[in-house]
Amino acid sequence: MSFVNENDQLEDVLKMTRQHLRQIQSDMTQKQVDKAKQETELNNHLQCLNEEYKMTYEFAKEEYSQDIDMQKAKEEVRLLRHQIDSLGHVNLQAIEDYEEVSTRYETLNHQRLDLIHAQDSILKAIDEMDEIMVSRFSETFEKINHEFNIVFRNLFGGGKAELKYSDPDNILETGIDIDVQPPGKAVQNITLFSGGEKALIAISCLFAILRVRPVPMCILDEVEAALDVANVERFAKYLREFSGQTQFIVVTHREGTMEECDLLYGATMQQKGVTKLVSVKLKDAIDLASSAS
Template structure:
């Protein structure tokens, strides 16, 4: 047993022993000791015949490997002695400094190492949680993970569906807006030319964001006949009115309405533009739509197909009456003469 303890000390200090031939090796000595939560280590020292022998007794299992199998500290002492007899040392091969080590130094170092091992075991048992606690915590964490993972999958699937629906709505929005924009852009110039009765007139739409035109502004520019290009805000009141009427009819051509109701659109127009607008509306209403125009200018309503006049009648209380007149029975010059008289 004495030799076995010395071999442990040497192995802990990583000191190689000069074994004779194939008698043994340091690798054959195992110092692994596994302790349960209630294990303790007791170190006792006995002094006999001026020499100190240290015996370590542990309630846990210690293993000593002989290369062919495993022997525990609980096995018969005779087997341990037989194991010790297998090791034959050749002390002549030791270094000079190792030959000078006394038994007292070896015992002292052994006691120190054993105490350190015992302290480490106590610290490990103090800081490491019980196995049952670890298992319970592991099950709790696993359950929480499974619930969280399931919730994550549901949230991810919901986000995926929402994204798909968003992309679907976005595409539908783009298609609808782009269909209207392209239609109005393609026909607004022809309508403006017809409205001004001039091929020199130009009207156009420009999207500020070509990728998603509905997210930014749409620039509307018109060049009146015989005029240079100007921004819309710099046009005269009559030119702005003609441009607005042109845009209105361009939008109507995309989704036609059964009739138009225009309220004094001729208020800012001069006589020349009044005639052009009235002729355009009369031409379009002959085949495309019906139009009701509220106007106070004879240059405009004299070109209508029919007139509806509203007048007040005095009395105890003022009442309104209306008159109607079909102008299709007269030619244009007679209509103008009759309205002036």
């Protein structure tokens, strides 16, 4: 009888123990659920901290302060978010783009500096050439001006002539004025003379240039056509003086000029429609005429 009672008691204890175990298991399950929820919530907070605030948990923990005014902090966060949003889309290729543009800029800037240096060198060379041109031109101009007065006096039988700069302060772009005074006349501008006088003045200037800078050959096309007989003879004698250093080819119909030539070329038409060129050496013609006489 005692064993039966003891067995009942043990069964009651076992039953109570099982109930307690189930309760503990139920509590453990609930704890695990709560833990999972808390872990999920913690992960969400960590993700929010990283994505929205760009901070790690360790950094936030170090910077956390109990003295922070939460309302003020939220307002500051809102303002910062607004400023970040106003920056617009973030270009993830900005660094690569910057490096490419920077390299391109350095290349172009180097080329620009090279061009500036080349420009400075060219401008310097131009300035040096301008100085040389002004110096040589002025020197030659003065010589021609001196010879022009001499030739003019010989061809006109007196008077005076002068070349002047129209813009003395700008030698490279200046014009040249011709002021002449034939014997017995007042100083006049060249535009006021007759055609023959203008031609003789131009011839004087030509011979003045040839006296300063001789040339191997010169072609003249009826330059003395407007001159009178006396001036044609003066012109022809000047040609003879220069013939030792310059070969002249003269197109003319004036007898005075032809008399001073060494060789004449002419065109004749012995038969209608047939033109023939003939040449005559005046020296041979003179010798032939002398021997015939």
